[in-house]
Amino acid sequence: MCGIVGYVGRHAATPVLLGGLRRLEYRGYDSAGLSVQDGKELLTLRAVGKVSRLADKVRAEWPEELQTRRVVGIAHTRWATHGAPTEANAHPHADASGRIRLVHNGIIENYRAIRAKLEAKGHVFASETDTEAVARLVGEYYKGDLRKAVIAALRQVEGAYGIAVISADEPGRIIVARKGSPLVIGVGEGECLIASDPSALISHTRRVIYLDDGDVALVTADSVDITDLNHAPMDRDVAELEFEPGAVEKGGYDHFMLKEIHEQPESVRNALRGRLDLLNGTAVLSGMGTGARELLDLQRIVMVGCGTSLHAGMVGDFAFEELAALPAEVQPAAEFRYRNPLVDGRDLVVAISQSGETADTLAAVREAKDKGAMIMGLVNVVGSTIARETGRGVYLHAGPEISVASTKAFTGQVAVLLLMALKLGRGRRLSRERGLALAAEIARLPELIEAVLRQDAAIAKVAESMAKHEHAFFLGRGPMHPVALEGALKLKEISYIHAEGYHAAELKHGPIALLTPGMPVVVLANRSPVVDKTLGNAEECKARGARIIAIVTEGGPVAAIADDVIQIPDCDPLVATIPAAVALQLLAYHVARLRGCPIDQPRNLAKSVTVE
Numbered sequence: 306m307c308g309i310v311g312y313v314g315r316h317a318a319t320p321v322l323l324g325g326l327r328r329l330e331y332r333g334y335d336s337a338g339l340s341v342q343d344g345k346e347l348l349t350l351r352a353v354g355k356v357s358r359l360a361d362k363v364r365a366e367w368p369e370e371l372q373t374r375r376v377v378g379i380a381h382t383r384w385a386t387h388g389a390p391t392e393a394n395a396h397p398h399a400d401a402s403g404r405i406r407l408v409h410n411g412i413i414e415n416y417r418a419i420r421a422k423l424e425a426k427g428h429v430f431a432s433e434t435d436t437e438a439v440a441r442l443v444g445e446y447y448k449g450d451l452r453k454a455v456i457a458a459l460r461q462v463e464g465a466y467g468i469a470v471i472s473a474d475e476p477g478r479i480i481v482a483r484k485g486s487p488l489v490i491g492v493g494e495g496e497c498l499i500a501s502d503p504s505a506l507i508s509h510t511r512r513v514i515y516l517d518d519g520d521v522a523l524v525t526a527d528s529v530d531i532t533d534l535n536h537a538p539m540d541r542d543v544a545e546l547e548f549e550p551g552a553v554e555k556g557g558y559d560h561f562m563l564k565e566i567h568e569q570p571e572s573v574r575n576a577l578r579g580r581l582d583l584l585n586g587t588a589v590l591s592g593m594g595t596g597a598r599e600l601l602d603l604q605r606i607v608m609v610g611c612g613t614s615l616h617a618g619m620v621g622d623f624a625f626e627e628l629a630a631l632p633a634e635v636q637p638a639a640e641f642r643y644r645n646p647l648v649d650g651r652d653l654v655v656a657i658s659q660s661g662e663t664a665d666t667l668a669a670v671r672e673a674k675d676k677g678a679m680i681m682g683l684v685n686v687v688g689s690t691i692a693r694e695t696g697r698g699v700y701l702h703a704g705p706e707i708s709v710a711s712t713k714a715f716t717g718q719v720a721v722l723l724l725m726a727l728k729l730g731r732g733r734r735l736s737r738e739r740g741l742a743l744a745a746e747i748a749r750l751p752e753l754i755e756a757v758l759r760q761d762a763a764i765a766k767v768a769e770s771m772a773k774h775e776h777a778f779f780l781g782r783g784p785m786h787p788v789a790l791e792g793a794l795k796l797k798e799i800s801y802i803h804a805e806g807y808h809a810a811e812l813k814h815g816p817i818a819l820l821t822p823g824m825p826v827v828v829l830a831n832r833s834p835v836v837d838k839t840l841g842n843a844e845e846c847k848a849r850g851a852r853i854i855a856i857v858t859e860g861g862p863v864a865a866i867a868d869d870v871i872q873i874p875d876c877d878p879l880v881a882t883i884p885a886a887v888a889l890q891l892l893a894y895h896v897a898r899l900r901g902c903p904i905d906q907p908r909n910l911a912k913s914v915t916v917e
Contacts, residue, residue, distance in 0.1 A: 307396075307410040307489065308382040310505050311469045311479045314496020314526040319363060319371070322499070325505035326356045326380050331561065331707040331905060334382035335390035339363075340397040340406040340471060343371060343379035347406050347473045351395035356382065361415060377477055379469045379499075381408035387416070388433025398437040400444025403430055403742065404473040405451070407440040408499055411465035419461065432836050436465075443470060452523050455480045456534055456666035458519070465664065469499050482521040487662045487690060490514040490522060490529055492543060497524045503546055503686075503706055511546040515688045544688050558906045562708035562799070566890050567758060570751040572703040572713040573883070576720045581748055586740025587731040592699045593681060603653055606631055607646070607678075609638040609669040610657035613711040613794065614718060618657050619787035620882050621722035627879070628730035628743070629681050632808035638665040642672035652678045655725075656698075659706060659714035661689020670694055685714050685719055699725070708905045710798045712890050715791060716754070716883050723747055732867040740794065746877040753884045755857075756874045759889055766896035767854060767869040773826045777802055778816070778846070779889075780809040781829035789829055792889030799904050800897035809842035822850035828867075828893070829885055832858040833878040840866070854892075856885050 308329030313322040322339050337359040338351030350366060352359040356885040381396035388394040413419070414436035421440050424430070429435055439458060451472045460468070465485030471478070481488055481499050491498035491506035491513050498506050504515055514529060515524060519682045520539055523530045531539040558564035565572075580589050606625050608618030618635040625633035636646070638656070654673040658666045661684035670691060671834040674680055682698030685706065691699065701717035725746065731740045740898035769839060778795060781789035786788065790806035797804045807816055810830070820826075828843040830836055843853055847866045858875050871892070873884040897904050 307384050307501070308505070309379070309408050309410055309467060309469055309499065310381070310500040311379045311478060311481065311499030311524070313377045313479055313524060313753055314493065314498075315375060316496060317373045317485055318376045319367070319373075319873055321509070322380035323356065323360050323509070325498070325500060326359070326382055327654055328505040329377070329382055329500070329502055330356055333512060334384050336383045336385075336392065337377055338383075338395045338397055339380035341371075341376045342471060342473060342476050343374075343376060344475055347404065349397055349399070350407060351392050351397075353392055354392055360759060364422055364449060369810065376809045377471055377479060379406065379408050379471055379479065386412055387435045394432045394434050395795070396436060398432060400441050400442040400447070402444055402501065405440060405444050405447060405470065407436065407443060407468055407470045409436040409439060410467040412464055412483075413461065413466065414464035416464075420754035429576070434668055439466070439468065446471070449474070451475050451478065452480050452532075456521055456536065460482075460534060467501055477525055479524045480521065481516070481524060483516045483749075484518045486669070488516045489688075490516065490524060491782065492529065498528060499524060504707070507546055512543050513546055513688070514541050514543055515693070516541065517693070518690075518785065518865055519626060529810075559898075560894075561710065562710055562712060562894055562904050563714045565708055566887065566894065568704070569713045569716050569887060570754045571759070572701075573716055573720050574751045575702040575704075576717045577724070577747065577750065581744055582743070583744050583748060585731070586737050586742070586744045588728040588744075589899045590699055590724060592697060593725070593728075599679070600691050602651055603631060603729070604651040606633040606653045606655060607648060607673075608635045608655045608657060609666055610635070610643050611638050611665055613715045613791060614657040614663070614792070615658065615713055616653070616664070616787045616791040617722060617773065619720035619790070620784050620879075621655075621726065623784040624723055624726035624879055625729065628726040628735050630734045632730060638663065638669040640693060641669035646676065647671065647676040648673055648676050650677045650679065653681060654678045654679050655683055656691050656695060657683045657713055657718055658689075658691050659685045661686045661691040663691075667691055667694070683718060685717065709797055709907055709910050710893075710904075716886060718751060719883055719886070720747070743877060743879075745769050746880045749876065750880065750883055751904060753874045753876055753880070754887050757887045757891070760871065760888070764871055764888065764891045765895040767871060768892055768899060770852065771892070772800070772896045772899040773855070774823070775827055776819070777804040777825045777827065777850075778812065778820075779804060779806040779827045779829075780812060780839065780842060781806070782809045782835045782881050783833060784879055785829040785831065785833070785885065788829070788889070790886050791886055791895070792827060795890055795893035796896060798910065799893055799907050800900050800902055802896065803905075809839045812842060813845060815850070819881070820846060820849045820851050825850050825854055826851040827856065827889070829856045831873060831878065831881050831885060832861055832875060833855060833881075856888055898907070
């Protein structure tokens with residue numbers, strides 16, 4: 306969601322800050338701002354809209370000498386939570402004296418109470434934000450030691466935060482702290498950087514320190530000193546970023562989303578690498594940290610996630626029950642902790658999150674842990690909070706995903722869930738023959754995706770008629786039902802077409818009333834035991850004038866009722882969920898492109914949802 310960048314070191318701060326903000330634009334935001342130290346003063350600029358508008362203000366209002374000076378600075382992109390996207394609500398925010406500036410990600414739940422107390426003491430607030438209450442509270446406690454003031458203020462705060470603070474009276478220092486909202490410190494030669502996402506750091510350093518909840522760090526050009534909220538020293542390891550700077554560039558593609566769609570043969574190959582045992586028809590997933598006895602003792606798998614990750618878990622539900630004869634269920638992470646979930650030590654709770662920082666999913670992890678369940682993370686970002694708190698799980702190794710609409714993370718999640726189901730199945734009840742056949746099918750996934758990508762031009766042609774409509778249905782059965790949900794989500798996210806995914810049999814129980822002549826209905830009719838039933842449901846739509854776009858198996862019968870056909874390679878119905886999802890990603894992309902939508906940064910959305 307919001308983005309934080311900070312810099313102290315041997316280079317000019319302003320271009321580093323603006324460059325870091327540009328790296329974070331994919332997260333979704335509506336305003337931006339920065340503050341730098343200029344001698345004994347703090348200079349601040351803020352702007353509504355894109356980082357480019359902020360950069361224009363810097364060039365227009367600050368002398369070139371200041372823009373190239375080696376000063377300390379912090380910067381921010383804001384995704385509005387409290388108050389509209391206005392310049393007054395943009396970060397950084399100041400204390401009453403104006404000599405302290407603070408940027409913040411997260412939500413302060415008791416900010417109204419803090420604000421009321423400060424107003425009673427004479428404070429006049431300049432914004433509607435929760436963040437300003439924290440900035441002013443820090444100022445109230447400041448007595449010449451900024452870290453002590455920050456700690457004193459944070460002891461009064463309830464909620465989630467990642468903050469960076471500078472003071473005009475303490476040049477060369479940045480104080481950073483986190484609770485529930487990610488922060489990472491980049492360590493370079495004679496410089497340190499701060500960011501809410503490692504992608505903002507990669508062009509400067511690969512050495513990073515991930516802060517844990519409760520950490521407060523004093524950062525200078527040459528040192529990082531970390532304590533907890535009781536001033537006790539904390540030791541954090543320096544990690545190495547795994548991806549290259551080019552991974553966060555478009556690489557010649559028009560959009561990050563298109564690039565990431567085309568990266569999926571390699572990203573899925575990375576997810577599978579070293580994890581398939583083709584001789585025994587099983588998977589090798591050492592990160593799961595479970596022995597044979599634990600696998601046999603499992604009584605249930607519960608998957609939690611949000612949005613696209615939730616849909617991936619729904620595919621996993623079918624895989625676990627079919628392959629391992631193990632009861633499985635999927636719960637929205639946002640509901641999990643509020644419904645007093647019934648889990649215990651024989652349940653495996655799998656937390657699915659691309660970023661590993663999703664607030665609701667992280668809360669679900671903590672609730673499951675408190676109830677004694679086995680916890681496992683399925684995340685993409687190495688060193689993320691969910692990865693660290695679960696202590697075991699499986700990384701996707703998909704590389705950075707920049708576009709807000711998730712593509713390669715979804716296919717990586719489904720691929721890993723198939724591996725997990727294969728491993729559990731072979732350890733419980735799946736025959737060697739079925740295991741060998743399925744392992745061979747999973748191994749083909751990169752080439753299956755490549756076959757779909759070769760149809761890019763044909764799918765773009767199908768998108769031409771779909772782009773003219775404002776409503777669409779997506780239908781599927783079995784494991785293709787969650788793929789239908791995901792296809793509808795992709796379309797509505799980036800094209801702003803109202804799209805709904807349904808179980809094909811459920812359409813006639815109400816939603817069919819919405820069908821109008823020509824309305825596009827995407828039908829997932831690949832080879833499966835229920836394909837005839839699915840086609841029957843499509844006939845019902847066709848009879849009411851709908852335009853049928855059929856996703857069918859290559860080499861199989863083409864549905865005569867289809868107005869448009871997209872083919873996917875013949876493969877196991879569980880495995881087919883991945884090439885089918887790629888086809889729907891391309892369809893959504895081309896519809897959005899034809900409608901002239903901002904594909905990588907859809908309105909109102911954020912990449913990493915770190916607030917409830």
